[in-house]
Amino acid sequence: MDKRISVPVKREKMAYKWVVLWVVLFGVFMSLLDQTIVSIAIPRLQHAFDASVENIxxxxTAYILTLGIFTPVVAFLSRRFGIKRIYILSLVAFTLSSALCGWAWDLPSLICFRILQGIGGAALFPLANALLxxxxxxxxxxxxxxxxxxxxILAPALGPTLGGYLITYADWPSIFFINVPIGLxxxxxxxxxxxxxxVQKDLPFDLLGFVLVAIGLGLVFxxxxxxxxxxxxxxxxLSLLAVGCMALAVFVGIELRRERNHLQPLLHLSLFRNGPFLFSxxxxxxxxxxLxxxxxxxxxxxxxxxxQTALQAGLMLLPYALASGVASLIGGRLVDRLGARAxxxxxxxxxxxxxxxxxFIALDSPFWWLQTLLIVQGLALGLCYQPLIVTATAEVAPQRMALATTMNTLTRSLSSSLGxxxxxxxxQIQSQVHSVQLTKSGQQAASSxxxxxxxxxxxxAFLLLTVVTVLALIAVLFIRGRRKQLL
Known part of the structure; x- marks a missing residue:
């Protein structure tokens, strides 16, 4: 009789983790797709609202700023009110604000609704990671x-293609309305x-920490x-960046002191004392x-x-997207067998x-060469990104998983803006430098x-990015392969 009871419980538990996986994929895909679709639609929005580049x-920027300000508070909200509850509220906020963006009547209203989108989107990525x-x-x-x-990886790659199609054959509101059915x-x-x-109902909120990190991250973003x-x-x-960095420095000092005094911090910066987390x-x-x-x-x-047109440029990225997806699946299996570091x-x-x-990119670079490099890039990134989350959280206790994934999301957001x-x-600078040099040499026609x-x-720029990628390799070499005690 004991066997009859234990078998269905085990099967049910094994099934639930896959249910969670497929459920959270929709929210993550919607959030990331929106970012790339909006980016490629900027010229169309500029024309629609008759706005300058600085205003459009x-x-x-409003979306990125909001993400930066509200991401640090995600871990507290999920622990205080529950991961499921905050995740669903975020989905509702993101879906509703997407519809409002499509109904925007002028540029200020669109920017306001994008801020609401950022509030909803701030929790989607870290909480999806934490749930999994x-x-x-x-x-x-x-x-x-x-x-x-x-x-x-598919969403950022497919975004330009889908965005280019919608802009070409529909109007700009469609890039926001497409989120509604996915969100629902x-x-x-x-x-x-x-x-x-x-749920920890008695968890206190670090108000001073939130104010400092909101000011610091907001100004840096x-x-x-x-x-x-x-x-x-x-x-x-320079002045705003200095103020932002000072606010973040004070925030770090206060948070570390709160942890030493056994008070609840907004972000657990002590996670960075762990080698795999730090180097990941x-x-x-x-x-x-x-990237x-x-x-x-x-x-x-x-x-x-x-x-190329926006649609043609987007289609060029499709093989890259497919390569990323295939590499992610293969890489996931290899991680469980060989270890994430390898x-x-x-x-x-x-x-x-x-x-x-x-x-070595040039004005006459062959398409087959570019496409090959894009596919290799897709394969490489598919083998890197998610395994890094595995190494970062390998020694993190389950109850602190939301804290770790929130830090990961915040790190990626800052890095995206920096890149x-x-x-x-x-x-911009090097184009002017090369233009002056080419004009002085007189070897090129003015039109070229x-x-x-x-x-x-x-x-x-790609030479600089090569150096940056070498730095990533050095950081990976310091990730240890063996697990220690959970943090």
Whole structure:
């Protein structure tokens, strides 16, 4: 009789983790798809609202700023009110604000609704990670992260294609309305299938820490987003960046002191005392800078230098997306068999070779060569990203998983802004430098100077990204393979 009782319980538990996986995939896919679709729609939005570049960029900047401000509070909210409850509320907020964005009547209203989107989107990625890592045992996390990586990499790759199609054959509101059916399905599945985890009703809120990190991250995100247009040397950028960094420095000191005094901090910075977590986060920073930098540069190159339309440029990224998905699945299985460190090393080495090859990009680069490099890039990133989450959380106790995944999301958001700001500024400066040099040499016709100087600046940018990827390799080498006691 005992056997009859124990068998269905085991099967039910084994089934639930896969239910969680498929449920959270919808929310993650929707959140990441929205970011890339909106980016490619900026020129259309500028025309629709008759806005300047400085004003229209707030459609993207407002969302990024809101994510940066509200992501640190996600771990507290999930522990105080429950991961399931906060995850569903985030889905509802994101879906509703997406519909409001599509109904926006002017630019200020669109920016306000994008802020609401950022509040909802701040919790989706870290809580999806936390839900998965709580229900999958350590020996199966590689496989789970492999499946989970598919929308994480497919969405940014498919975004330009889908966005280009919607902009070409529909109007700009469609890029926001497309989130509504996905969001409603995600809400339904989450309400029906997810279970609530432990709730700490007496957990105090670190108000001072939240104020400091909101000011610090808000100013840092703003300066990183605005530096490429205003200029890194401007007084506004330097002063705001200094204030933001000072606020973050005070925040770090206060949070560490709260932990020493056994008070509840907003973010558990003591996680960085653990080697695998620290070096996994460092590798994530460098890889995200590389990914977002290249993601920013490639559409510019395909459209500005090779004359492709937004739809054609998006279609060019499809093989890259498929390669990322395949590598994520294979990489997940390899992680469980060989260990995450070996899989990540293979991916980073492939990415170094790919990025170095892109330093030879030219005005007449053959499409087969570009497509090959994009596929290699997809394979490499598929082997890197989700295994890094496995190594980062390998020694984290289940009850602190939301804290660790929140830190991971915050790290990736900061790195994304940094990567885009770095390459945008470098390309802008180096284009002017090469333009002056080409004009003085007199070897190029005036009509081709701008195009050639832009491509030479892209070569410089990819050289910088090659160095960044080598730094990621160094960080991965310091990740130990054996697990120690849970934090």
């Amino acid at each position: 960029q707030w459609v993207v 890592l709580r229900v999958f045992p350590p020996e199966q996390r590689g496989l789970a992260m492999g499946f989970y990586a598919i929308p994480s 399905l995600a809400v339904f599945l989450s309400v029906k299938f997810l279970r609530e985890l432990d 703003y300066t990183l987003s605005d530096a490429s247009t205003v200029g890194w040397g401007s007084f506004e950028i 986060m460092l590798a994530t920073v460098f890889l995200t800078v590389r 977002q930098g290249a993601t920013f540069l490639f559409p510019l190159y395909l459209q500005e230098s090779l004359g 899989v990540i090393l293979l991916g980073v080495v492939l990415l170094i070779v790919c990025t170095w090859q892109l330093t 885009i700001a770095m390459v945008a500024t470098l390309v 100077v701008a195009s050639l100087s832009f491509v030479l600046a892209l070569q410089d």
